[in-house]
Amino acid sequence: MSREVLLFHHALGLTPGVLSFADDLRAAGHTVHTPDLLGGKTFDSVIEAVSHAHDIGMEEITALGVAAAADLPHDVVYAGFSLGVLPAQKLAQLRPGAGGALLLHSCLPLGTFGPWPEGVPAQVHAMDEDPFFVDDGDLAAAEELVATVPGAELHLYPGKGHLFADPSRGEYDPDAAALLLRRVLAFLS
Template sequence: MAEVVLFHHAQGLTPGVAAFADELRAAGHTVHTPDLFEGRTFGSLEEGLGHVERIGFGELTERGVRAADPLPRDAVYVGFSLGVLPAQKLAQTRAGARGALLVHSCIPVSEFGAAWPDEVPVQVHAMEADPFFAEDADAAHALVSERADAELFLYPGDRHLFADSSLPDYDQDAAGLLTRRAVDFLSART
């Protein structure tokens, strides 16, 4: 059983993010889902990003770091889109990290300091024609090219939040495959 810290995307801690966490729990893992928006959810990505711009991306990242502070250090950090910011920062900078699953996004490793830690395996998952991921593709390819224990999984399609079953972008086939890969990844971290 792995300890998992799962950070939501810009629309908040939606029922679809909670459902993904429940699938990981059903596979035997302990999953924490910090709510970085204090209960608020948004009907569109644009509304959610507007909220994040008012908060500030740095503050949102630090909210994630503070939320993880009382949790076990030997965790796997998972981020959906915007949630990749705190997940990736924690995976790169918090001692004891067991792995990272970066879903819908990937930040250049240089954003959080030094090279990716040797002991932290990582997977990046996105749709191949997602216009939002297009901005992150170079960072994902660079990370994977530099690390033997890094994998990039590209799914057919152009949807961004394809793993959130409560949103219109949901793609059941891609989400199912992502979930299986995530469960396998977590099982290897126990």
């Protein structure tokens, strides 16, 4: 089954690694849209990237992501890497007919956008010792999601890397990233 996916990048921008992940999904027969929420900017430093994202504003970044879905069908699967989870989760929870949510390296509390819509599947992927995921409340949010939403899945991988599925990052973990991709492809099928 071929799906349409709207994939949002992390705070470092639309990196070659995010594009490579999108290409992996395309190679499996899916249509993948990769909007650029940072106007073409990419960063090597997480500190610079997060500072830039705060300068733009999280609400503005989320609004840009929501706008990217305007001309797409309603049964899109919304996916996001870290910062990209903001618009992905908002769309999955609030846009009628969502086909699913793939929340990579981040998860927002359910109350952020209201209750989870019935029938919208979700997967969350992160490393079990990622300080951004564990210490910033994302793990607790993901556990709540799995406990509340029938069929929702939380996949934890051993390690501390935050953007472990982005092959353009030093924290890339090829084994964990390959397993994540297999699980994502199974979710999409």
